[in-house]
Amino acid sequence: MTLQARLLLLSRDESWLHTMGDELDRLGMRTLIAREPDAAYAALADLPIEAVLVDETGQGDWKDIEPQLRAACSPRRIPVILMRHDDDYRVPDGWDMVFTRQAHPQQIVVSIEHLVRACIAEEEYDTRRETFNADLQDLEIVLENQDPLAILSIGQPDPEYLAITHSLREKGVDVTAALSSYSAFDYLHDKTFDAVLLWGGDQPSESLSIAAGMRRNTRLYHTPVLLRLNKLVEVDLGNAFMRGVNDIANPNAKVGEIADRLVRLARTHRRQLTIRKTLENMRHHAEMDKGTGLFGRDLFAAHLARLSKAATERHRTLSICVLKIAETPDVARARSRKMLDKAVPQIGSMVARLVRAEDSGGRLSNDVFALALPATSLDAARSVGERISAVVSCTAFDSGQGKPPYVVEFIVGAAQIQDGEPAAAALTRAAAAVGNPDREAV
Numbered sequence: 001m002t003l004q005a006r007l008l009l010l011s012r013d014e015s016w017l018h019t020m021g022d023e024l025d026r027l028g029m030r031t032l033i034a035r036e037p038d039a040a041y042a043a044l045a046d047l048p049i050e051a052v053l054v055d056e057t058g059q060g061d062w063k064d065i066e067p068q069l070r071a072a073c074s075p076r077r078i079p080v081i082l083m084r085h086d087d088d089y090r091v092p093d094g095w096d097m098v099f100t101r102q103a104h105p106q107q108i109v110v111s112i113e114h115l116v117r118a119c120i121a122e123e124e125y126d127t128r129r130e131t132f133n134a135d136l137q138d139l140e141i142v143l144e145n146q147d148p149l150a151i152l153s154i155g156q157p158d159p160e161y162l163a164i165t166h167s168l169r170e171k172g173v174d175v176t177a178a179l180s181s182y183s184a185f186d187y188l189h190d191k192t193f194d195a196v197l198l199w200g201g202d203q204p205s206e207s208l209s210i211a212a213g214m215r216r217n218t219r220l221y222h223t224p225v226l227l228r229l230n231k232l233v234e235v236d237l238g239n240a241f242m243r244g245v246n247d248i249a250n251p252n253a254k255v256g257e258i259a260d261r262l263v264r265l266a267r268t269h270r271r272q273l274t275i276r277k278t279l280e281n282m283r284h285h286a287e288m289d290k291g292t293g294l295f296g297r298d299l300f301a302a303h304l305a306r307l308s309k310a311a312t313e314r315h316r317t318l319s320i321c322v323l324k325i326a327e328t329p330d331v332a333r334a335r336s337r338k339m340l341d342k343a344v345p346q347i348g349s350m351v352a353r354l355v356r357a358e359d360s361g362g363r364l365s366n367d368v369f370a371l372a373l374p375a376t377s378l379d380a381a382r383s384v385g386e387r388i389s390a391v392v393s394c395t396a397f398d399s400g401q402g403k404p405p406y407v408v409e410f411i412v413g414a415a416q417i418q419d420g421e422p423a424a425a426a427l428t429r430a431a432a433a434v435g436n437p438d439r440e441a442v
Contacts, residue, residue: 004030004047004048005030005031005032005047005049006029006030006031006048006049006050006051007024007029007030007031007032007049007050007051007052007053007112008031008032008033008034008040008043008044008049008051008052008053009021009024009031009032009033009034009052009053009055010034010035010037010040010052010053010054010055010065010069011035011054011055011057011083012035012036012055012057013055013057016055016057016083017033017035017055020053020055020083020105021033023105024105024108024109026105027105027106027109028109029108029109029112032047032049037062037065037068037069040052040069040072041068041069041072042072044069044072044073044078045072045073047315048076048315048316048317049073049078049315050078050112050116050119051078051079051080051081051112051115051116052069052078052079052080052081053081053083053108053112054066054069054080054081054082054083055083055085056082056083056084056085057085066080066082066092066094066095067094073315075123075126075310075313075314076119076123076313076314076315076316077119077120077122077123077314078116078119079096079097079112079115079116079118079119080094080095080096081095081096081097081098081099081108081111081112081115082095082097082098082099083099083100083101083103084098084099084100084101085100085101095264096115096264096268097111097115097261097264097265097268098257098260098261098264099111099261100253100257102250102252102253103250104237104248104250106237106238106241107237107241107247107248110241110246110247111246111247114224114246114268115268116375117272117358118268118271118272118275120316120358120374120375121272121275121276121279121356121357121358122271122275123310123314123316123358123374124279124357124358124359124360124374125275125278125279126310127303127306127307127310128279128282128303128360130306131299131302131303131306132282132285132287148172148173148174149171149172149173149174149194149195149263149266149267149270150173150174150176150191150192150193150194150266151168151173151174151175151176151193151194151195151196151197151262151266152175152176152177152178152184152187152188152193152195152196152197153165153175153176153177153178153196153197153199154178154181154184154196154197154198154199154207154210155178155179155198155199155200155201155207155228156179156199156201157179158199158201158228160228160255161177161199163255164197164255164258164259165177167255167256167258167259168259168262168263171259171263173262173263173266176191176193181206181209181210181213184210185210185213188214188217188220188223193223194223194224194265194266194267194269194270195223195224195225195226195262195265195266195269196214196223196224196225196226197226197228197258197262198210198211198225198226198227198228198245199228199230200227200228200229200230201230202230204227204229204230204240207227208227208239208240208243208244208245209243211225211227211240211243211244211245212243212244214244215243215244222269222272222273223269224246224247224265224266224268224269225244225245225246225247226245226246226247226248226249226258226261226262226265227240227245227247227248227249228249228253228258229248229249229250229251230251246265247261247265249261275357276357276358277357279357279358280357283352287299289348289363291344291345291348291349292344292345292348292349292351292352292363293348293349293352293353294348294351294352294361294362294363294369295360295361295362295363296362296363297362297363297364297365299362300360300362300363300364300370300372301362301424303360303362303372304320304360304362304372304423304424304427305423305424307360307372307374307423308417308422308423308426311374311417312419316374316375317374317375317376317377317416317417318372318373318374318375318376318416318417318423319373319376319377319378319380319381319414319415319416319417320370320371320372320373320381320414320415320416320417320423320426320427320430321370321371321373321381321382321384321385321412321413321414321430322364322368322369322370322371322385322412322413322414322427322430322431322433322434323351323368323369323370323371323385323388323389323410323411323412323434324367324368324369324410324411324413324434324435325340325347325367325368325408325409325410325411326408326409326410326411328409330406330407330408331406331408331409333399333403333406334397334399334406337399337400337401337403339397339398339399339400339406340366341366342398343397343398343408344366344367346397347369347392347397347408348361348363348369350388350391350392350395351369351371351388351392354387354388354391355371355373355384355388358374359371359372359373359374359376359384360372368431368434370427370430370431371384371385377416378414378415378416381414381415381416382412382414385410385412385413385414386412388410389409389410389412392408392409392410393407393408393409393410394407395407395408411433411434412433412434413429413430413431413432413433413434413435414430414433415427415429415430415433
């Protein structure tokens with residue numbers, strides 16, 4: 001099976017195209033090459049490209065290239081990233097991220113994955129508004145939050161610290177300084193930050209420990225972290241990204257570049273966090289199932305139909321996962337004592353909280369739940385169902401009358417909607433798998 005390209009590289013520099021393409025392909029980010037804007041527009045219109053990386057070489061001749069790239073793939077949303085070669089080049093605000101030629105390929109991949117998920121969340125926001133048939137202008141105001149961006153700077157004072165702080169404050173950013181990990185986590189506990197700047201210092205392992213600690217905290221998990229490396233210190237970049245760093249400023253990065261990337265990280269994170277909160281708040285909409293925060297059966301069917309139509313228009317994959325409570329002896333006894341009915345709202349609430357905000361969970365019946373997973377492959381959808389099943393099966397539910405608690409297990413079925421296939425047919429295929437546990441999810 002041929003792997004589908006996810007990233008479009010646009011440049012007139014043959015050497016850069018092939019070098020960058022080979023590096024990104026090696027990291028699993030399949031690329032496609034375009035040498036002129038018209039070729040890029042055609043590829044974006046016809047193929048499910050998820051992001052575009054534009055090399056600055058020749059970019060001066062491509063007027064308004066950034067908005068035209070976005071328009072070419074509409075209604076699909078994509079991040080558009082600039083690879084800069086001239087350190088003195090003044091970058092317009094429209095680009096989602098800007099890198100210099102020293103950027104590590106893994107750094108680019110991490111940034112793209114983060115930005116793509118933000119775009120998918122925005123698409124779900126648009127589709128969910130249609131499902132609720134609401135204008136929701138008040139939500140638009142929330143999305144355009146004008147409060148100053150807040151960035152936490154962690155580490156011992158560096159000669160560059162004042163310069164970066166001054167540059168950030170010129171951009172209207174509120175900067176807070178923490179000199180140690182202890183004070184840093186105090187600040188992180190008391191205030192919400194849009195991004196964190198870690199000073200590598202002489203021992204970057206300490207900074208990486210802070211990043212890893214943030215990733216172990218559910219509230220801080222998505223907060224972007226930029227690591228500023230000291231000129232005299234080397235660090236394993238792969239390990240840094242694995243520990244939770246989102247971006248790395250190499251020793252040659254200048255103050256303006258670091259400030260610019262921090263602001264772009266912070267803006268993206270704030271908008272993504274706001275959209276996710278908005279999607280979560282929609283679970284309390286009057287049309288949602290009150291006991292669980294899930295879509296009811298009819299509302300889920302209507303939303304799934306819109307998601308399927310939107311997925312076709314956006315060239316996105318869409319998968320469905322069905323979770324059915326397994327009829328184990330424990331469940332049969334709980335059902336006979338009417339205790340299962342009392343547990344179902346709690347189970348449904350767990351399902352709703354165990355999926356991403358951009359995923360849509362539905363309660364099809366008392367024993368069956370369904371998930372609509374945009375931009376998700378069949379294998380990934382199956383993994384989501386199995387993960388939720390594993391978490392729920394570790395929870396003990398009350399049996400009443402002094403009886404021992406019981407556990408609930410799910411039978412998982414999954415299906416990926418095929419080209420031209422009605423959403424109802426894919427849902428039926430996923431449901432068929434849970435009706436026959438020996439059958440492979442398809």
